[in-house]
Amino acid sequence: MKVLVTGVGGQLGSDCLKELAARRHVALGTDVKERRAILQDLSVLGEPSFVRLDVTDYDDVKKTAEDFRPDAVVHCAAWTSVDDAEAEENFDKVDQINRLGTMYVAEAVKKVDAKMVYISTDYVFDGSGRRPWNPDGERYAPLNVYGRSKLDGEYAVSAVLDKFFIVRTAWLFGLNGNNFVKTMIGVGKRQDVVRVVNDQVGSPTYTRDLARLLVDMIESEKFGRYHATNEGDYVSRYDFCREIYRQIGLKTRVVPVTSAEYGGDRAVRPLNSRLDKKKTTESGFVPLPPWQDALGRFLRETRLR
Numbered sequence: 565m566k567v568l569v570t571g572v573g574g575q576l577g578s579d580c581l582k583e584l585a586a587r588r589h590v591a592l593g594t595d596v597k598e599r600r601a602i603l604q605d606l607s608v609l610g611e612p613s614f615v616r617l618d619v620t621d622y623d624d625v626k627k628t629a630e631d632f633r634p635d636a637v638v639h640c641a642a643w644t645s646v647d648d649a650e651a652e653e654n655f656d657k658v659d660q661i662n663r664l665g666t667m668y669v670a671e672a673v674k675k676v677d678a679k680m681v682y683i684s685t686d687y688v689f690d691g692s693g694r695r696p697w698n699p700d701g702e703r704y705a706p707l708n709v710y711g712r713s714k715l716d717g718e719y720a721v722s723a724v725l726d727k728f729f730i731v732r733t734a735w736l737f738g739l740n741g742n743n744f745v746k747t748m749i750g751v752g753k754r755q756d757v758v759r760v761v762n763d764q765v766g767s768p769t770y771t772r773d774l775a776r777l778l779v780d781m782i783e784s785e786k787f788g789r790y791h792a793t794n795e796g797d798y799v800s801r802y803d804f805c806r807e808i809y810r811q812i813g814l815k816t817r818v819v820p821v822t823s824a825e826y827g828g829d830r831a832v833r834p835l836n837s838r839l840d841k842k843k844t845t846e847s848g849f850v851p852l853p854p855w856q857d858a859l860g861r862f863l864r865e866t867r868l869r
Contacts, residue, residue: 566590567782568634568678570619570669571641573597575738576683579775580638587779592632595641617641619665629672636679636782639669642714646687649709650830662713667720670728679727679787681778684718686734686766687711691834694765696798698840699732699789708831718789729781730789731774734837735804737859738771739866745859746866748805752816762802762820766837767793770858777849786847791839794855798838807856811863 571577572593584591594617690705706712737743
């Protein structure tokens, strides 16, 4: 299978490229940045095929798809800085990347008759209640600019394509880039006490595990909307931080606070990020391992433990 992956400079895109290589698929990685600036972690693959691609340039997207003729496209490229998305000067850019760029990719995918995976987020929901969100039939009410832009991307994909996977995930951590785990370890090594919110509840997701599932999906025809995070009990960010410190033996004291008490964020985060993943397993896909196990593997692989 020939697979094009956008946004390979990010955590998930780089792991998708690795997973595809491990399964002997022919992969083409793309990113808006030059190769030398983003793919150091992919040196184990030798020289994977790579082209620079700006998803907001329709002619560029169309030409790349027509030249490569992929069987599937995994669209990881996105504006992901949630707080920066709230700045008025960034509104147009966020929309261009997350909505318009996604529409361009979907239209190019349709022209070459390929499948598409679009990576979405728990932030399409308003975070009310305690019930896990179902992938189908829910009321979407994003609380922030980033969430609205990702939901607009979902609408763009479903309006253009029939052969699509919309995969909502949450709380990503991976080797290639910054994330909550790396941030909290850095803070915990500098400070004796850290404050972490205890009213935002969800599931962490290791990008290496998620990449495996995404490749499983494109090897199938089981199209639709799915939720995917690592298994295990739902957890607050406070409890997630405590488990990080426990696994690396860090004695930093963690103090629970509410989101209101914490303050400092431009974007409002959903309190309930519980995602219902039953549809994923009922469709025959292998669930991701428990998040505690995933965290341990991540810490060993990054030598942060």
